[in-house]
Every structure is written in structure tokens, then in C-alpha cells.
Amino acid sequence: MLAAAMLSPRRDFVVILDFGSQYTQLIARRVRESGVYCEIHRFDVPIAELRRLAPRALILSGGPASVYGDNAPRCSREVLELGVPTLGICYGLQLMAYHLGGKVERAHTGGEYGPAAVRVERPTGIFSRFAEGDSLDVWMSHGDRLTAMPEGFVSLGTTTGSPLCAVARERDKLYGLQFHPEVVHTPRGKEILQSFLFDVAGLSPTWTPASFVEEAIAAVREKAGPSDRVILGLSGGVDSSVAAVLCQRALGDRLTCIFVDNGLLREGEAESVERTFRGHFHMNLDAVDASARFLEGLRGVVDPEQKRKVIGRLFIEVFEEEAKRVQGAKWLVQGTLYPDVIESVSFKGPSAVIKSHHNVGGLPERMNLGLIEPLRELFKDEVRAAGEAMGMPRDILYRQPFPGPGLAVRCLGEVTPEKLRVLKAADAIFDQEIRAAGLYESLWQSFCVLLPVRSVGVMGDERTYDEAIALRAVHSTDGMTADWARLPYDLIARVSSRIINEVRGVNRVVLDVSSKPPSTIEWE
Numbered sequence: 001m002l003a004a005a006m007l008s009p010r011r012d013f014v015v016i017l018d019f020g021s022q023y024t025q026l027i028a029r030r031v032r033e034s035g036v037y038c039e040i041h042r043f044d045v046p047i048a049e050l051r052r053l054a055p056r057a058l059i060l061s062g063g064p065a066s067v068y069g070d071n072a073p074r075c076s077r078e079v080l081e082l083g084v085p086t087l088g089i090c091y092g093l094q095l096m097a098y099h100l101g102g103k104v105e106r107a108h109t110g111g112e113y114g115p116a117a118v119r120v121e122r123p124t125g126i127f128s129r130f131a132e133g134d135s136l137d138v139w140m141s142h143g144d145r146l147t148a149m150p151e152g153f154v155s156l157g158t159t160t161g162s163p164l165c166a167v168a169r170e171r172d173k174l175y176g177l178q179f180h181p182e183v184v185h186t187p188r189g190k191e192i193l194q195s196f197l198f199d200v201a202g203l204s205p206t207w208t209p210a211s212f213v214e215e216a217i218a219a220v221r222e223k224a225g226p227s228d229r230v231i232l233g234l235s236g237g238v239d240s241s242v243a244a245v246l247c248q249r250a251l252g253d254r255l256t257c258i259f260v261d262n263g264l265l266r267e268g269e270a271e272s273v274e275r276t277f278r279g280h281f282h283m284n285l286d287a288v289d290a291s292a293r294f295l296e297g298l299r300g301v302v303d304p305e306q307k308r309k310v311i312g313r314l315f316i317e318v319f320e321e322e323a324k325r326v327q328g329a330k331w332l333v334q335g336t337l338y339p340d341v342i343e344s345v346s347f348k349g350p351s352a353v354i355k356s357h358h359n360v361g362g363l364p365e366r367m368n369l370g371l372i373e374p375l376r377e378l379f380k381d382e383v384r385a386a387g388e389a390m391g392m393p394r395d396i397l398y399r400q401p402f403p404g405p406g407l408a409v410r411c412l413g414e415v416t417p418e419k420l421r422v423l424k425a426a427d428a429i430f431d432q433e434i435r436a437a438g439l440y441e442s443l444w445q446s447f448c449v450l451l452p453v454r455s456v457g458v459m460g461d462e463r464t465y466d467e468a469i470a471l472r473a474v475h476s477t478d479g480m481t482a483d484w485a486r487l488p489y490d491l492i493a494r495v496s497s498r499i500i501n502e503v504r505g506v507n508r509v510v511l512d513v514s515s516k517p518p519s520t521i522e523w524e
């Protein structure tokens, strides 16, 4: 199903057609940062659907193909005849030229990849915030280029490599750029996008966290009607926490949150979730202590994928049992975010399974519950902003991601109560020191891993033969790639000596200095 069929039309709203650029999400981010709601749709969204969506402006993304290529993704020419202000970026510009009678050719010079300087010739439309003769630093990434403008177009600016790198047919509000205004390497790119949104398309910046919260509450109320009961799997992570607070505002007592303590959470985590959501937010919270059951299920299981499968299965079992106890629940809330929605409509090929990630996805079909996904239009930072608009505390909104299978994938080999005790204690020390050093929020994740190795040490003149802890701290923007964090030596030294001194059973601490790829963030 297309995303188009799932999200709703609004007044001040932009559609981005995706031709496969690696920067498409970035375009969306820039538009939203400017206070305008936008959605990404596939390049071949049917024209009738596009009319129904009724965007106030269109942006055509870049893409790896060449417009005359056999399998080139092309939207229909009618898209350019909707009378909607349209900005084509890179491939998007080339496609405009293709449809409107311009000419695109492979550059003999081998293309332009990297920085370039655009000289502004005509400071109008998307260039209206500049002056004639200004030189703009921009980022290029293309092998094809426009060699003849379509009828009625004029040039707004040039570079030496692409004499036609900013063009317009102003009477139809059609604009094209060969360079990428959405990337940070085009420092004034945001002004160009904002000129397009506000000056050319006449939009207003109405997409604010508060307006989103208001609309989302209304939408949840409408979906659940006047009396339906609703359940939500609460992990204490950012997404489910924000979804919970939002749904509580919408539904009050009709919402029940189900929190599964699988015994694989960080030290103090279960207590903190109960304190925060039952105590502070006064929610109906069903906290199930299923730790014994998970440990029993994990007994003797060593293989990482097997562990993940056992945990996933038990999770669903426990959740289903609890859900049944909430009499008459008709809806399940999930914290699906916009990147998940985009992922499910993108045209990428199948990829290899590295780890089977799990969450409660998959429950609805089996449970006959309707789905409520109040965050499905949002990027992560917008979820946080929505949480802030609802007055949620920073320590919930800015927490590091924590995997569903929890400490089980950080306790290599078989998971036992004794190993969990050691891991939790070591991890709590690392966490305290990272926070005390003021580094918690700047790191994507920081945690301990208990290795399945014992080594010899000497403590108080006695020989020890104990466990080893690895410290893992990474920087990342999305978890897809990561680099190990260069933590200060003094901090590492303090953590190491505290863990060895304070955690019985550990006599060695090592540092993980691998990036992803080729490693992964978690060890299993």
C-alpha cells in the first residue's frame, strides 16, 4: 500500500516525490524544520491520488538514474501541469527538462561531485533572498546536466561546470536546481527552500509541536470513538512514552499501558517506569513481572538469533495474556515513526537478515485489535519536540535507544541470573560516569557487555579467575552506521577501576574500538 493512502491531506502541506535520492529524507527534514508539514511519496503515486492529497507545493527529489535511461523512474508529465509550485532538485530538474522539452546530456567532463560556487544572475523566486552577483557555496553530485532549457525558462544562476544550474519558469512557478539545497554543504540552501515555500508557494509555518499534539489528540479521539478501551505496550523508551502521554491526554482512563518486565532491563529501569508512569503521570499501568519466565525460556540458549527468537515469542505470549485482562480493549497503540512508514513504501531491494530485531509488531493480526499510530507522521526529533510540548521530562525524551531483547544480547552466551547481576552492576557504573561527565546525550549509546571469557588477575595478592566487561560507546545518527566514541582516558580509567573494585566477579575491563560496519553496535 502507498503511504499516500494512509496519511491525510492538510492545508499547508508539501509533497516530495522520491526518485531514489539518498537525500530525500533530508529534504523532508528541512521543509519540516521550516515549519511546513510534508510527506514523501513514491515518484509513481497515481495522479488521482496526488490530486486528492492536494499539496500546496511539490518537490521532485534527486535520484541515481539518468532521465533517458530504460528503467528511469519518471512521474507523468501531468504532475507538472497541476498548477502547483514545483521545485526539481538534480534528477528532479533533469526530469522537468525531459518532460517540458529541454535537453539533458552526460557531462564530458565527468560530472561535478562536491563543492561549487553559483553566481546569482537573477535574484527572484527561490533566489529572492539573494542579490545579483552573489556567490553561493553549493554542493553538487551529478554526472548529467541540463544543456538546453525548456521553452519559457530563464536561468537564475550559473557555475562553470553547469551553466544551467538554477532555472525557472516563473509564470508557472516551476523551479529547478542542479545542486542540492537540502545538504549542510550548501550553507544557504535553507534560505532557498524557504523562499520556495514561503515566497513562491505562499505557505505559512504552521507545523509546530503544539499544533501536532493538538491534531494528534483529536485524531486519536476520533478513532477510538466515545467509549472504546485502548492498550499500549510501554517500554519506557522515547516513542512508546510519548505515545502513552499523548493517548492519555486523548482518552484518559480508557488507556491502559502494559509494561513487560522481562528481567533483561537495566538496573532500576522497571522501578523507574512504574514510578514515572503510575506515580507522575497517573496512568493505568499494568506492570507484569515476567522475568522468571524469560530466564526459564533462555536457559541453555547460546545462539544469538535463537535468543532473539525466544524473547520475541515470550514477549508476544505475555503481552497477549495481559491484553486479555484488559476487558474489551479494541485498539492497540504503536509508536511507529515516519522513517518506518517511508521504509515500507521505498523501492529498495531485499536485504540480508543480520539480526532479527523485534518489538510488538505482528501482534495486531493475531489479536484482532485495531491499530492506533499517533506518531506515524513524525521523525524522532519531532517526537521529542512533541513530548516537550506536553511537558514531559528530559530524562525520558533524550534517553539512548535500548534494544527490545535488552541485556540478553549484551550478555554473551547463556543468560543466567548471576551473569545478569554482574552486567547490571557494571552497566550502572558506566552509565553514572557517562552522565556525570555530561556525555550521555551526545552519545548514541553507551553500555557494558559481559564477555564469555574468564581471565587471570591478582587482587590483594590473591589470584582471581574472573569475568571480563567490554565498554561500548558509539556516535551515530540513525543506528545504521556508527563510530566508536573517543571517550576521555580519565573517564575510561575511572569506570574501569570502579567496575573492577565494586562488581564482584569482574577482574578485567576492555574497550570496544570497532565501527559499524563492519561490526554492529550490539554484540549479538
Ligand SMILES: Nc1ncnc2c1ncn2[C@@H]1O[C@H](COP(=O)(O)OP(=O)(O)OP(=O)(O)O)[C@@H](O)[C@H]1O
Pocket: 232, 233, 234, 235, 236, 237, 238, 239, 240, 241, 258, 259, 260, 261, 262, 334, 335, 359, 360, 361, 400, 401, 402, 403, 404
Ligand atoms: N518491555 C516492554 N514492555 C512493553 N512493551 C514494550 C517493551 N519493550 C518494547 N515494547 C514495545 O515495543 C515497541 C518498540 O520498541 P522500541 O524500542 O523500538 O521503541 P520504544 O522503546 O518505544 O522507543 P525507543 O526507540 O526510543 O527505544 C515499543 O514502542 C513498545 O510498544
Ligand SMILES: O=c1[nH]c(=O)c2[nH+]cn([C@@H]3O[C@H](COP(=O)(O)O)[C@@H](O)[C@H]3O)c2[nH]1
Pocket: 355, 356, 357, 358, 359, 401, 402, 403, 404, 405, 445, 479, 480, 516, 519, 520, 521, 522, 523, 524
Ligand atoms: O528495538 C530494538 N530491537 C532489537 O531487537 C534490537 N537489536 C538492536 N537494536 C538497536 O538497533 C541499533 C542497531 O543495532 P545493531 O548495530 O546492533 O544492529 C542499536 O541502537 C541497537 O541497540 C534493537 N532495537
Ligand SMILES: NC(=O)CC[C@H](N)C(=O)O
Pocket: 021, 061, 062, 063, 064, 065, 066, 089, 090, 091, 092, 141, 142, 143, 144, 145
Ligand atoms: N543526484 C542526482 O539526482 C543525480 C542525477 C543524475 N543521475 C546525474 O548523475 O546527473
Ligand SMILES: [Mg+2]
Pocket: 235, 237, 238, 401, 402, 403, 404
Ligand atoms: Mg526501546
